[in-house]
Structure formats: C-alpha cells, structure tokens
Amino acid sequence: MRREGSPFTGTGAVFAKEYADHLGSARMRVIEALVVIVGVVVVWVAMRDLKDKVTQDQFIFLRLFTYAPESNPVNFAGLLTFLIPLVAIGLGFDAINGEFNRRTMSRVLSQPIYRDALLIGKFLAGLATLATGLIALWLLVMGGGLIVLGVPPSGEEVARGLAFLVIATAYGGVWLAIAMLCSIIFRSAATSALTALGIWLFFSFLWPVIAPAIFDGILPLIAPQRVLAGSATADDVAGLLDVQQLIMRFSPTVVFQEAWLGVFSPDQFTEQQIMRIRLDPRLGHRVIPGSPLSFGQSLLMVWPQFTFMVAGAIVIFTLGYVSFQRQEVRA
C-alpha cells in the first residue's frame, strides 16, 4: 500500500518545537551545569598535571581528553561514556508517552502529518540538544586548554577532536533511540526511565563481566582442535580474539570506548589492536612500527565502530517506529 504525500511533512515543525522545548527546559539547565562542571574540572586537572609536559608531547591536546590522574583514574572521554547515555535517556524517556499523558497525541496526529514526522522530529531534536551540549563542552575544554597550556592545538588534534564529537553524537543517538523505544513501549514515564537506566546499567557494568564468561562458555565449541591442544597459530588467536571482541561489542559502551581510544590515542595501542592493524590489508603495510597512526589511519580503524553505532541507533529507532505505528491513539 503506497502512502500519499511525504512522510516528512511536519518533521521540521516538530523538530523546531521540541528543540526549543529542550533548550528552555529544566533538563537543559542540568545539562548546562554538567557541561560547566566537567569542563572546568578537566581544564583544572590539565593545568595541574599536563602543563609541564607541553614540550614533550606531540598530542598534548588529545591528552586533555584521555589523561587520568592516578588518584582518580577516570579521564574525560571515560566520563562522557557514562554521562552521554544519562543525558540521552533524560532527553528521550518521555518523548512519546509524554504526549499520551498530556493527552496531546490524538490532537497532534489528527493533523495532516504521518507518525513518522513526530518520531523523527523528536529524535532529531533530542540529538541536536545533545550535540549542542557536547559542542559547548568541547569548546570549553579546547578553549580552556588553549589558555592553560599556552599552545594552540595542531590541525590534526582539532580534526581528531571533531571526529570525537561526531562519534560521541552517534553514541548519544544509540541511547536516545533506546530511551525513545522505552517511551513508546511504556505508558508510564517512570517505568520508561527506569527500564532505560536498567539497560544502561546492564551494558555499562554487567556486560563487560558477562561477555568474557559467555566467550569462555562457547570457546570449546568454536576453537579449532589445535588451539585446544595448545598449539595455536597467530591467525587462530586473532580469530578468537575477534569473536571475543564481537561479543563485547553488543554493548554500545564498549564500542564507544574502542572508538574514542582509536581517535585519541594514535600512538598507544593494545596488543590486539596492533595485531589487527598488521592483519588489516588496508592498514598493515603502511603502519611504521613505533610511529603514530595518521589521522586517516585512525579514522579507518574506528570506522567499523562508528558505523556500528549508527546502524544500532537506526535499528533501535526502527523497532520503536514499528511499534509506534501499530499503537492505537486514544489520548
């Protein structure tokens, strides 16, 4: 059955209203406070610990994002790994059920628009709000860094920073889609928020524990005979590591961590990353051992993570879309 008209009619109107709502809401004040606090702390730590290393470190600006003081081993990017989902859930958990609870849904859907427009407009508005916060934070950290460190960032550092912004927004998109899915499934905003937070807890804290256990469980089933006998080739190990990694990557948190590590640490790889780089025909012969990856090589390395997050957001959004299309609008 072909539908008449464009599914996007009205998307702009919904987007504009929702974005304005977000920016004027109390939630935005909370996000602003977070941005300022986090930004100031990061710059302060940089002033304390990084200032002296400016001359020694080629990527001093990137260290702003990845440096963690020994007393408190959480770096800026790691902090965002936790903060972004929380903010995204805060923006999306009542997107759809809120309309039902305010009894505005049937009035809105009796206007000449498709449900697509409402869902897409709301998703994009949430994403834009999140991106606004991230950009503000990014500018604060880069600007503060500039003042404190006394040197401008190199072009490559800026490019890596921007790549991080894009990746972080995609990561936010995954959680926004999860939050909106919950807001479609559950009529109660509290249940929706709680479920989304539960999913976040599961993937952030439990999955990294569960995934290796699952891998250990299936190892005897998937490993070639010679590995079990104790004589594995490098290819075998790489293959098995890939499987383990694949299981880990069910968690968006893990994928995001891989991605920002890839962007921010051109000169620091894990054993496994080095092996993967060597084996990757696109990268291998161009990597000179001991020297940092070029920006292009880093992008190639994190491209799968990025597409995985975008695809994940789209899949989850589609799930929500399908169940929203079938809902009866009685309020």
Next chain:
Amino acid sequence: MSDDLVIEAKGLTRRYGRGPTLAVDHIDLAIKKGEIFGLLGPNGAGKTTTILMVLGLTESTEGTVSVLGHDPLREPLQVKRRVGYLPDSVGFYDNLSARENLIFTARLAGIDKAEAGKRIEESMARVRLTDVLDNRVATYSRGMRQRLGLAEILMKRAEIAILDEPTSGLDPHATFEFLEMIRGLKADGVAVLVSSHALEQVQSVCDRVALFNKGKIALQGTVEELGEQVLGLRHDLLVEADGQDIAARLGKIEGVSAVEPPGSGRGLLVRADRDVTAEVVAAATRDGGRLRQIRAIEPSLQAIYNRYFEGVKDAA
C-alpha cells in the same frame, strides 16, 4: 457516493483482542454536508472507537468508511487536512501559550505563517479567548481548553468537525455557550459529528442522532423519528384552560388516551395518538371555557433513551 454526504460508513466493525464481542459492530452511517449529527449511547457503547476509525487513528476490522470521498487509512493526509478533531478531554502543551500551541498546530497543518497569525486571532475571537491568547495554557480552565480546541478546528477551516464529548465537565453556562459555538460551525456549512451523554443538549443542537448500544447502532434518525419508533406515534398536547370539567371534556375526544397533570407546571397533559389539536380547541372553548395555552409536546430524547434501554434490559 452522493455529493452531499461527507462521511459514509458501511458495515464498519472493530474487534479488540480475540473475544467474540465487537467494540463496534457493523454500523452504517451517512452524514450530510452541514448537518449536526449526534452519537449517543452509554459508556463503552463504541462511540469513541467509531470516531477513531473515521479519523483513521485506528484501523477497522471490517467494513469501509469514506470521508469526503477519501479512505482515512489510505489517504490520511487528505482526510486530516479537512477534518478537525476535538478529542475527549483534550490536552495542550501547558508550558506554551495558547497562541504558541495554535502556531504549532498550524505549522503541522501546513498553514503559512502570516495566514496562521490572522486565522488564530479570528478563531480565538470567535471562541472569546482573545484576552488570554498569550497566557500559558496551564492557566486555562476546562471550559477554556475545550474552547481552545474548537478554535483549533476553526483555524484549520475544517469541513468536518468531530467532537468527542465536548461538553462533559462544563458548567451549564459554559455548555450553553459551547452549544452556540457548535451551531456557529453549522452556520459556516461545517458538518459536525458530536458524541455526548447529555441528551437534552444533543436534542437541542443535533439534526439527527444515532443511538449506540453495545457496538451497534440501535436507532438512527431525527429525534421525532426516534420518538415514533420507540414511543409510538404520539401527538401529546399541553393544554391550559379555564372552564368546568375541562379534563372530562378533553378525555371524551376520540383518539385521546389519557388526560393527566403534567410532570411539572400548570395545565393538563393530553395524550393522543392522532392530531387532536382542533378538537381540543373546540372542546376547551365550548360553554364559556377559556383556552389560555395549547402546545404540542415533542418527545424528549431522555424519554426515548430511557424507554429504549428499559426495553433492551427487559428483553435481555
């Protein structure tokens, strides 16, 4: 489909779940251009479900519905562009002003900005909310929200207005005003489909009504037609006259079945099954009698409703 029909439903049915009961059970509806059509019936009779199917907000299980010549499920935008809907206990964005709420709706409806501004002023004036146009909707009373919903329909210049229990929860004066506004819609040539429990109000504004019972339309037509079907053909009169033995004289007229004091007020209620007006006048003025007042009693929807549902209960 004939030209002056704006909504036409045939065999429209909706089933929830797998049970044998149907929320709406093979109903036929035909609503004409410029008429006010009332949907009546007890709670859960299927009025709202019918409205949702007409709007395409829920799918029908069986049957067809055509709104202004379009199928609401296949061509939803065509239908929604020309139909205004005021849902049961309508909600607005409380954090926005009435004007901002209407601007948002206008954008969704694809009305351009300048035009929308003009229409908003106009329609808010018609529902007498001009003074509070820029107040937040959070400060609106229930009656004001209801009128704001109506303003939205006016702003859209809808050809059909569908109102689900628009007067529930309104005080008598607000109800009266609201009914006036519904008549105003009709004067503009808008077809109005209104569901309600308030029988007197429905009777006072509706040209035709459909009486719902357990998902079926039990009766459909003008109030007089319904009265005939349920109460039988009646020509009751209220007579007020001075004179000796008026009651006895009137009772002797052929066709008069009873003469009794009316439920309230003065005079006599003459129950008749044919038109006895001339005979009553003659009898009342004979022998120096003076006729003060005579008027036909129209069947009240309340009486029809009560009688019908008593009958249904007895049959069950």
